Amino acid sequence: MVYVCAVTLVAPVVAQHKDTVRNVIQQIWMSAFVTMSRKEKMMSRIVEKEGYKKPIVNCVIMDLDGCIADDRRRRIHIPDWPKYYADILNDSVFPEQLFLWHRIQREVPIFIFTGRPEYLHNDTKEWLRIHGLEYAKMFMRPDKSKDATWKLKSEWLSFIQSNGVSPSLVYEDDPSCCSMFAGAGLVVHQVLRSAQ
């Protein structure tokens, strides 16, 4: 009722002064546009001043165990690796890392570098699917390999770099892997948690 009365009263006024109303609307629109342009100019000045290059991050490397997969109940089996990996499908997920992964996967490709042996590929793939974790490619330890995990990850890094992929950011919990990635010039976010 109030709405009908308001329209009945305002409509003739608007019709009588339609040119003025149109000018006012145009001025409001233009001022909003100019404000947006100023914001964009300000942002580009910041980018120029700080020396950022777009895109800042092209892709991200993620570790699994201890980083996003909660392996704490399995760690008692180390160094009995078959036992350590026996129950990976029932790992819970660290929610903070899940939060990050879901946001990162919307923006850039994720490469998984994991020390898990390749015979666990299907179980790992299923666990990732259950938690909605998307990725571009997953690198896993060859089943017979006894190499240190940092050495394998160094080789995978060289491999993707030689194929035109330029990762700049890593999420990793293993100190030796963190050192290797940092030494290779990548920014490492080391994931540290209490043992509980």
Ligand SMILES: [Mg+2]
């Ligand atoms: Mg790990």
